[in-house]
Amino acid sequence: DTGVSQDPRHKITKRGQNVTFRCDPISEHNRLYWYRQTLGQGPEFLTYFQNEAQLEKSRLLSDRFSAERPKGSFSTLEIQRTEQGDSAMYLCASSLAGHETQYFGPGTRLLVL
Amino acid sequence: DAKTTQPTSMDCAEGRAANLPCNHSTISGNEYVYWYRQIHSQGPQYIIHGLKNNETNEMASLIITEDRKSSTLILPHATLRDTAVYYCIVRVSGGSQGNLIFGKGTKLSVKP
Numbered sequence: 076d077t078g079v080s081q082d083p084r085h086k087i088t089k090r091g092q093n094v095t096f097r098c099d100p101i102s103e104h105n106r107l108y109w110y111r112q113t114l115g116q117g118p119e120f121l122t123y124f125q126n127e128a129q130l131e132k133s134r135l136l137s138d139r140f141s142a143e144r145p146k147g148s149f150s151t152l153e154i155q156r157t158e159q160g161d162s163a164m165y166l167c168a169s170s171l172a173g174h175e176t177q178y179f180g181p182g183t184r185l186l187v188l
Numbered sequence: 189d190a191k192t193t194q195p196t197s198m199d200c201a202e203g204r205a206a207n208l209p210c211n212h213s214t215i216s217g218n219e220y221v222y223w224y225r226q227i228h229s230q231g232p233q234y235i236i237h238g239l240k241n242n243e244t245n246e247m248a249s250l251i252i253t254e255d256r257k258s259s260t261l262i263l264p265h266a267t268l269r270d271t272a273v274y275y276c277i278v279r280v281s282g283g284s285q286g287n288l289i290f291g292k293g294t295k296l297s298v299k300p
Contacts, residue, residue, distance in 0.1 A: 117290025
């Protein structure tokens, strides 16, 4: 399967713990995006990278959230000191600059107890 | 906020065409119309996009009005597996803008 992959698919954690999610984009895609989706809502943009550069961050991305894409390939999204309000589906997408169709992964569903 | 307006829900009989409308009255000349769908508990799936001409691919057809203020996504022969939330999004193609702005979409229920 050459699509976008995300790991883990599900994560249950206790409030206050740190969690890290990984996204592997489609191999030739140089843009990578993170979104968050809560129940009953459409996905909301968090941040995006072009190669290793983080070009845009949403106001939703509080200082407890950090995203990296060190070698311009896979990306990680870390949430520190998780809160119950962080419970959501975290989606990753990738695209090729100049061809703006974004292809999404299956998402990581986070539950903070 | 999303720049599109869609009905909250629609029903369609299996085997019939599903026509999903979208209003985007403030669309700019350089903005494309994109359609994605999201089947329960999965990531959004790209369906089709267009600028001003009608488009067709193996999944669907996209009809854009001449004034570009509205569009319709057509699934020609809906199946039960087409039950999903369908999102209509307008955005500039290319450039530095990254994100897609999703609204709440239309929940399409295909019934046997």
